[in-house]
Amino acid sequence: MNGQKLLIVEDDLGLQRQLRWAYDGYDVVGAHDRASAIDAVRAEEPAVVTLDLGLPPDPDGTSEGFATLAQILQLKPDTKVIVASGHGARESALNAIGAGAWDFYAKPIDIDALGLIVSRAFHVHALEAENRRLATPATTAFAGLITAAPEMLKVTRMIERVAAADVSVMLLGASGTGKEVLARGLHEASGRKGAFVAINCAAIPETLLESELFGHEKGAFTGAVKTIEGKIEQADGGTLFLDEIGDVPLSLQVKLLRFLQERVIERIGGRRAIAIDTRIVCATHRDIDAMVAAQSFREDLYYRLAEIVVRIPGLAERPGDAALLARHFLHRHAKAMGRPVTGLSADALAVIDGWGWAGNVRELENRMKRAVIMADGKLVTAADLDLESGGAPEPINLKAVREIADRKAIRHALARAEGNISNTAKLLGISRPTLYDLLKSYDLHA
Template structure:
């Protein structure tokens, strides 16, 4: 469909009519409730949505609006949602952007200004679609922070980070262990323009009794064994970026001290009385359910909002079709060179189990398996037995039946392209179809060879 589809979610009938007639160049659809909006989203798959946060049954608040935003983005992550609210505009704006909204405007509505925002949203959506088409056909790209990926799901994350890297905001990375949170944190630092160092600390790997000293440093004689004054990680990162990995493991008493530092941007070493100003960008990460920790008060809510000015959720390896094969080749080359091994590639059965495995340990698990396989392989090709992996079932989250079919075709073609190293003839053989049929499918789904 060449006509651009815009969904307006607004419960005020007069404003609905005003907005409907303001957009002559678009196919405009209107919904007044979350249920109507989700039904239209499933059926029509619009690229851009304007969403009033004050929806029934909470027209005077924002609860229903934020629930609608979350449900929409869960169903269609590439959707550009432009949020409107007259309720605490600044607070709503920050929260909406943090939860994935593309842009924000305050009521009363300026039709001309909103029209520019909508036009820009369609333009960016089209650019991102083109990026996905280009990425779908490559056999591997080094993205932000040196991350190897060709998955649109991960490229979206890297684009988000590139967008916010230059802003002086704290970033929280949420994702399972082994998804590459430290690589992305380094990417934030590299794109930030900060001249200081990137300093990382794993808060779960250091005993609770030593963590405060590691972060804030100590003066000579502050405690037994403190034979000299030592800078903490925060001071070492002055002018640069501090990466707090596994922030969810920081004990409550230390959370209070971290909060004070974030509020005042000064620290005191253990045993010291001098306030030391520090200029540092904070990036943190955790694999824990941080929202649940805030709810049960095992993580301070005020600290969470200081650390989570921008929240980025990182997909697991299982949610990145095709990346397992690309990464496996990357790690195979890396360790074959390092170990002076004669391994040159993967046997078909090895690629099959790599595609089928759920990778609960994500990229870290994959790297360890490939490293082991390079050591264990008898010949030039790694076999399935060298990886010692089982099989796995696959699942999909559909938006509608057409999308299910398209997702299945896309996933199969991307897996096959990765396995065939981008070779069209090899991909067609793997899929059991002719080259012309494969080209037709790739044109249909905008997959570039």
């Protein structure tokens, strides 16, 4: 056997034995119904599954087969599922393809033809796994954002994909997660020639916010001594970033909705409609869905602003990033302030890894700036940081739980050791060959 796991889901035990014999070059596992198939997926994690749609208690129909397909893909989305198509059941097989199956085969079975499909499925599965490994660099910088976490890389890739599309984007995340950095990166990747203009809606009094957004004509109110363009107008041809959109009052939400619907504005005190080509990117740390439900935020405006929603993970959800960013901020502020600080002590790294970072990247940068000032020697210590030590989809089996823990520990150790394999192995208490095996097994990079 070559170690490639193949699950055969077939209620005809004679046919199942025939297929096991035909594919003895693979590590073959058999199942005869949905329950045994799901148990096998959890226990064996097969790369490829052949699935008969006609399973008990509905052997003459397809309901059990489709339910099994859905559960397999929910548990292990990268599985290549090949469905069986009986006489006259080609339509069901095509529907299964639409539901996520990789391919189908016709009954009665041609062993050689099915063998080619299975072989190709294993080949594609291996290629996709290799592509995922190669596509995940150790670190990346998108618009100045530094990360090694797959959770954040997924966000940056999504923003890069939607940048060129003419859609409004809503960024949801806690304070300090880098929403404005991502918004600016989206603008730069969009190709729009106008300016990037940002405004924090929570920082401006309600009485002034309308004028800030829409501008005013000379004489529109006391103190309006000249005509002023608003932020929407200043961003014509470019991007307007509305931070803390949840703080916009209902009365102003109506006017903002009209702009998004008609793409024209009127300055305060003005009577002329001005056509504007401004892309809106907004952000909030508030529960915008709850605000819509409570009618404190207009539902129609929400759907105009949230054509694409991007949820940004907090720093605590990005294992290894805190140490990477801490070093980045240390070098930046040490250089800016002319301080001789060059690195982080072991106890500083430990407390950085263990801290919850409720304020996210902004809190981390502030702490590092303080530490650079307070450090007596070349290394920032835990005392300089003034921190006390602090402390996903359902895994399909115990092995998956262990893998999650291993990945997290390895990513933390790699970040603390700055990618040095020997030091990473020492931190983890394992040998270099064992670490290399784990890196290869989990598709991680030093």
